[in-house]
Amino acid sequence: MKITKLTTYIVPPRWLFLKIETDEGVTGWGEPVVEGRALTTEAAVHELSDYLIGKDPFLIEDHWTVLYRGGFYRGGAIHMSALAGIDQALWDIKGKALGQPVHSLLGGQVRDRIKVYSWIGGDKPSELADNARQVVERGFKALKMNGCAELQIVDSNSRLDKAVEAIASVREAVGPDIGIAVDFHGRVHKPMAKVLARELDPYKLMFIEEPVLSENKEALRDIVNHTSTPIALGERLYSRWDFKSVLSDGYVDIIQPDLSHAGGITECRKIAAMAEAYDVALAPHCPLGPIALAACLQVDAVSYNAFIQEQSLGIHYNKSNDLLDYITNADVFAYADGFAAIPQGPGLGIEVNEDYVVERAKEGHRWRNPIWRHEDGSLAEW
Numbered sequence: 140m141k142i143t144k145l146t147t148y149i150v151p152p153r154w155l156f157l158k159i160e161t162d163e164g165v166t167g168w169g170e171p172v173v174e175g176r177a178l179t180t181e182a183a184v185h186e187l188s189d190y191l192i193g194k195d196p197f198l199i200e201d202h203w204t205v206l207y208r209g210g211f212y213r214g215g216a217i218h219m220s221a222l223a224g225i226d227q228a229l230w231d232i233k234g235k236a237l238g239q240p241v242h243s244l245l246g247g248q249v250r251d252r253i254k255v256y257s258w259i260g261g262d263k264p265s266e267l268a269d270n271a272r273q274v275v276e277r278g279f280k281a282l283k284m285n286g287c288a289e290l291q292i293v294d295s296n297s298r299l300d301k302a303v304e305a306i307a308s309v310r311e312a313v314g315p316d317i318g319i320a321v322d323f324h325g326r327v328h329k330p331m332a333k334v335l336a337r338e339l340d341p342y343k344l345m346f347i348e349e350p351v352l353s354e355n356k357e358a359l360r361d362i363v364n365h366t367s368t369p370i371a372l373g374e375r376l377y378s379r380w381d382f383k384s385v386l387s388d389g390y391v392d393i394i395q396p397d398l399s400h401a402g403g404i405t406e407c408r409k410i411a412a413m414a415e416a417y418d419v420a421l422a423p424h425c426p427l428g429p430i431a432l433a434a435c436l437q438v439d440a441v442s443y444n445a446f447i448q449e450q451s452l453g454i455h456y457n458k459s460n461d462l463l464d465y466i467t468n469a470d471v472f473a474y475a476d477g478f479a480a481i482p483q484g485p486g487l488g489i490e491v492n493e494d495y496v497v498e499r500a501k502e503g504h505r506w507r508n509p510i511w512r513h514e515d516g517s518l519a520e521w
């Protein structure tokens with residue numbers, strides 16, 4: 140079998156899909172995207188495709204190695220996301236050609252289902268509490284919320300109190316048994332992160348995510364001295380090499396590699412295995428589309444340390460069910476009792492609705508994240 144063609148589709152709300160075709164009619168799908176940089180990632184995919192045309196799609200490990208090491212310059216969000224989408228599509232092809240789900244080719248599933256969490260939004264504590272209750276009524280056992288609006292590097296007690304109040308109202312609304320994750324989104328700096336983390340201890344959070352930016356990860360040494368809440372990060376780390384000091388430093392309890400950012404299934408499987416050796420849990424990041432989610436579930440299936448999966452069905456980014464519109468077997472993502480089943484179809488286990496993809500690609504998107512400012516006019520991290 141030979142790879143014949145790579146086609147990309149920029150589709151709403153903010154995604155990029157990739158189709159890889161072969162001379163035997165087997166087609167694979169991947170989702171190589173960086174949120175807000177879809178066009179740049181698309182260009183990188185096409186640059187990498189020069190090597191792939193005419194190659195045997197089954198040699199995934201060798202292609203990954205060539206596309207990673209063979210270009211001399213390597214790593215970072217764009218390159219590793221382009222490579223991630225290609226890798227997902229190659230696994231999809233291999234699974235479909237062999238009539239096996241990807242997790243079967245990776246050694247076989249170690250779990251039947253994986254817990255999922257839903258995002259909640261809201262400006263006021265009462266809105267957040269209402270939204271949290273709704274999510275629990277829909278069967279979710281865990282949720283994630285943003286931790287705080289624009290906190291400046293050193294900020295006021297009243298703004299810190301507001302952040303704590305919002306989280307307190309969600310805990311009160313859902314009771315003690317629902318997992319609450321709080322995403323600081325890297326928008327809190329070390330001087331406030333340690334104070335806020337300590338203040339949040341009584342609410343027994345499932346985890347605090349990106350308490351500081353991954354590039355300031357040495358600050359975690361201080362933060363973990365102020366809290367017993369598990370610390371999660373990793374959505375902005377892109378390879379084994381990016382994760383190795385996070386693991387050896389020992390301050391992080393949960394890693395969140397993104398299957399569409401960190402080199403795909405091949406690389407995230409290895410990152411998960413590295414984490415397992417440090418007794419660190421896996422919670423793949425996925426505020427993306429159906430192909431990325433399907434890829435996550437394949438890795439969750441075979442990674443002993445996976446415990447929860449992010450997913451963007453019906454949350455703030457895609458108000459309608461955009462994610463399900465792109466596939467014809469939407470039931471593959473049906474959640475029951477707060478868990479998603481492991482897909483059992485061949486390849487990634489999803490059937491992409493190609494006509495719909497082509498139609499929506501005519502519209503495309505130019506999604507950009509918002510730009511926020513502090514009250515003094517300086518930029519606030521989103």
Ligand SMILES: O=C(O)[C@@H](O)[C@H](O)[C@H](O)CO
Pocket residue numbers: 174322324374424425426449
């Ligand atoms: O954990 C999350 O899902 C968020 O931090 C998103 O990754 C971020 O808003 C960029 O898409």
Ligand SMILES: [Mg+2]
Pocket residue numbers: 322324348349374
């Ligand atoms: Mg996050």
